[in-house]
Amino acid sequence: MLLDLAGVVYDGDTPIAGAVAAVERLREAGLPLRFVSNTTRSPRHRIIAQLAALGVEVADEELLTPALAAVEWLRRHERQPHLLVHPDLEAEFSGLRGGNGHAVVVGDAGEAFDYASLNLAFRELIAGGDFLALATNRSFKDADGQLSLDAGAFVAALEFASGRSPIVLGKPSPDFFLSALADLNCDATDAVMVGDDAESDVAGALSAGLGAALLVRTGKCRPDDETRFDPAPTAVVDDLAAATEWILKARRAETDSGDAP
Incomplete structure (x- = not known):
């Protein structure tokens, strides 16, 4: 599971309604999470502290930002x-x-x-x-x-x-999505991305080979965004709480059919 932050989990300094409980529900379901943010104004420690203040505990290794990817690139080259x-x-x-x-x-x-x-x-x-x-x-x-x-x-x-x-280095780069999945023991085709940006979050994830990408109507999402970029979202949902319901329902269907890992 890959989750965008701004516009999905929080809006400024305020958690989006139902988002904190949705993250906890995903964790309780045993789904490994990575938080993938394209923010390039805030350092990682500030993002983690902001999330903690909102009631979302995120370990350092669970957060991937373009700045981290850039530092690794600069060191490597x-x-x-x-x-x-x-x-x-x-x-x-x-x-x-x-x-x-x-x-x-x-x-x-x-x-x-x-x-x-x-x-x-x-x-x-x-x-x-x-x-x-x-x-x-x-x-x-x-x-x-x-x-x-x-x-x-x-x-x-x-x-x-x-x-x-x-x-x-950030979304919609395929390498960014795939590096987020690298230590999750999860094939790209089994992964789901949730974001509010139909281009970078959703089309980017699907182009990188992820199995599904959900567009939430919170954050910067605007009417008809789902029709503006290709590939189109797997589904358009109201918010992270609704995305969580969609994901868990799909997981139950896979389990019932015997296709779940």
Whole structure:
């Protein structure tokens, strides 16, 4: 089971109705969970503390973020990061000492997105630096309840200007989904993703080979989102509580048919 966080488990600092109980119900059913978030503004420790304050206990190894994937990539390729990320996220990249060149790392930098910072990143790219995008989401639900520009627009601007295609480390990268499943002893075809983003969460998961992906109507989901991207959701449900009911019902049907692992 892979669960998105913002828009699925919580909305800002408030748990979505029924979400905390739904997570507990999934755990009680014995389903292994991974929380896969494309947030690139908050460090991992803050996300885990936020969840704990909402009543959801998450172990460090249960949370996968694009920043974690980026740090692993930078270490593996021995690159020094040139960061265009939110100031709160910079500490996640401390201690990296790459000796084989630079890599531009782009996340949701928020107010730090300005001409000077974008131009510096552009110059690094045309000088040969690697291009890492933490995520390519088009929008996110902001604190005022409205949609705001996410990192994808700025990644696209740098891609256009430099003529370079980024390595995408978060959703919808297939590697991101599959790495989340790697230590769960779960085949991709047996896994289910639950998210509020029809493109990155749902179509991304299905394109990565997951057996099912459910779109919840909470968070940033908008009417007709289920028709805008391919592959389409396996099902569209009201919220995580309804997704949990769908998952457990499907599991019971598999058990009754003898197909459950």
